[in-house]
């Protein structure tokens with residue numbers, strides 16, 4: 834008798850293939866990419882959102898977290914996280 838294998842859902846490494854924007858290096862885009870990479874590194878469980886625990890290593894206090902979590906679902910998605918990018922670094 835053959836067992837049907839249960840589906841293994843592998844969330845690790847969701848290949849977010851961002852197009853390389855190397856031709857027109859935009860400072861803004863560069864920052865965004867850097868923070869996006871940081872976001873992905875912080876997202877240790879690969880849920881595409883940051884829990885409070887995951888955001889902690891980035892230096893976000895629970896209070897900061899609350900401010901950033903605009904929709905109040907207790908997680909930071911990438912859009913919410915990218916708000917931390919300094920508007921202009923002069």
Ligand SMILES: [Ca+2]
Nearest residue numbers: 876880882883
């Ligand atoms: Ca996560």
Ligand SMILES: [Ca+2]
Nearest residue numbers: 902906908909
């Ligand atoms: Ca949220």
